[in-house]
Amino acid sequence: MISIITPIYNGSQYLEDCLASFARQDQEHCELVLVDDGSTDDSLSICERFSRGRDNVVVVHQENAGQFAAREAGIGQSRGEYLMFLDSDDALRPDAVSRVQSCFSAHPDVQCVCFRFSRGRQETYEENDTVGLSLAGGVYEGELIREVRRALCEGDLNNLCNKAFRSDLVKEALSEVSSQTPVRHGEDLYQLIPIARRMNSVELLEETLYFYRDNDSSTSRKVEKRQIEDLYTVFGYLRSVAALWGSEFELYTETGFNKHLYWCLYGTIASRMKKDVRDEIVIAASAAQRAFHDDSHGYTEVLRLLRLDQRLPMLALSKGRYCLCKAELSFEYGSAQLLSRIK
Structure with a gap:
């Protein structure tokens, strides 16, 4: 099973679109862990309403502690063998979970699957409007893992949103990093570094599975x-x-x-x-x-x-x-x- 972790802070504007993209996934093989990080809008009520009647949706509420701590809380509540991350203003292609699951099934030794993401203001998964991979598709292990490490160091693989991981790898890696991250910008890369240090087999999938919404209110902008x-x-x-x-x-x-x-x-x-x-x-x-x-x-x-x-x-x-x-x-x-x- 794949656990999808979604940290939320005052994300009500696009949250229902995000949840709808989860509802389109293969529900038999995934769960959604929603972590409300002390929102002051109606994000929590949207989450609770969506979770009713869904055994594979977990809602966690905590005092505001930041995205890093919210993800960590979601990981702690997850049950899946694999982890994905979905921000509350973004969306997944309807077959995203199925495609990722098939990659892990075909290559059991792979620890991480990377895929392309599109970005814009309207949800799209068009191939000519995508980013996220600087390397050709395939499995990178042995000497080839150096290519993935180089891309990471050069700042080309620094997002969490376009990756799925073995959950045991992530839990072990994050045990060395405090949830009180010293940064507000670059949290994805900061959280990814200890994971990447342990990765020795990565599959790059040349398909666009994630939509990243350009949001003027986002801290990343x-x-x-x-x-x-x-x-x-x-x-x-x-x-x-x-x-x-x-x-x-x-x-x-x-x-x-x-x-x-x-x-x-x-x-x-x-x-x-x-x-x-x-x-x-x-x-x-x-x-x-x-x-x-x-x-x-x-x-x-x-x-x-x-x-x-x-x-x-x-x-x-x-x-x-x-x-x-x-x-x-x-x-x-x-x-x-x-x-x-x-x-």
Whole structure:
């Protein structure tokens, strides 16, 4: 059986859509654990109403403790051999559970199944509108597991929502991490790191099974100075694990850190925040970039592994050329907006 863990905090706007996507799954092989994390809207009553008459739906209510602790509470109440995570404003493709279950059945040694996810404002699972995998489909084990570890370090496999795990693996891994996570941003990756450290067999499924809703109220869409500090903490933790895999993985981790810094800075342009607030975030990003850099390799090695459009702004940032960095980001944002209108 697959247990689906859904943490909820004031998620009533899209919660019923989320629950409807669970109701479309193969009910014989899954359960849903809903954890209300001290919501002040009617999320709890929606959950309780949905659970009536459903033996495979569990509702947990707790005082507000954050998403990390809510997931941990849900895992503690789960009964399944496997775990999936579903956020309260997202949805699953109707056959998601069946597809994941078939992967684990076909490859009993696999500890984690990764799949694609789509994102937008309207639920879709179209192949041309999906993200989530940077590697080809197949089973990665033995020497091939290094490819999965590299993708994780480079920031390309950092979501929990597009993965299913053996529950014993997750429970063992999370026993080493306090539920009082020191970060508000990057919680998925922070929670994934101790799990990834123990993974030695992963299947990548080239199908879109999850819909991630672009939600303006989501904390993942807000850019603030605290986010830079959290990234530094999360990638510092990741680098300590990457060192166990080999020195090249430490380089990949610095590349991943720079990618995430880029996305944060790009977000300051896209959100059109006040200039003084944006400047404060850019300066904080520059300081974090310098502090995170490992002198055992040159910064040109990090740049070489970045995407071409990320190299110029991050190089400018590393040189303290803040105006040039912001100009490059503004140009890239403007170009992206123009292309979207043309399409």
